[in-house]
Amino acid sequence: MLKGVSRGFDEQLLGAITGPRAGHYNGKYGEDGIEANIEVANEWLSFFTTYHKEMSMELFVEAIDAMTFKSNCADYGFDPYIVIIDKKLTKVLQDEDNKDKLDIVMEAIEKAKKY
16 A cells, blocks of 8 residues: 555655645745655655564565655655665664565665665
8 A cells, every 4th residue: 555655645746846836845945845755754664663574575575665666756856765764774674683674675775776
C-alpha cells in the first residue's frame, strides 16, 4: 500500500510544484513540498522500524525497492525517500547487527543517490 501511496503522492507533488501555485511548494514562498516529502519518508521509516524483523528477506527487498524509485520531482531537488531516512534506517539495522538487510539498504541508498 505504501508503494502506491508514495507513487501517487509523487505525481500529485509534481503537479503542485509545477502548477499555478508552485511557489508555495517549491521553496519560493515556503517548503510545503519538501516537508510533505519528508513526512512520506518518515512513514516509510516507521513502517520499516515496526515490521522489518518479521519480514522475510524477499519481502524486505521488495519493500526497499518500493521506496527506492526515481521521483518525478528529482529535478526539483526532491530526494528519494530512502535517501531522506538513510541514516536512521541504517542505524536501526546496525544496532541489531542485521548485516544482510543492512547490505540491501546500503546498496539501495547508493542506487538512489545516483538519481
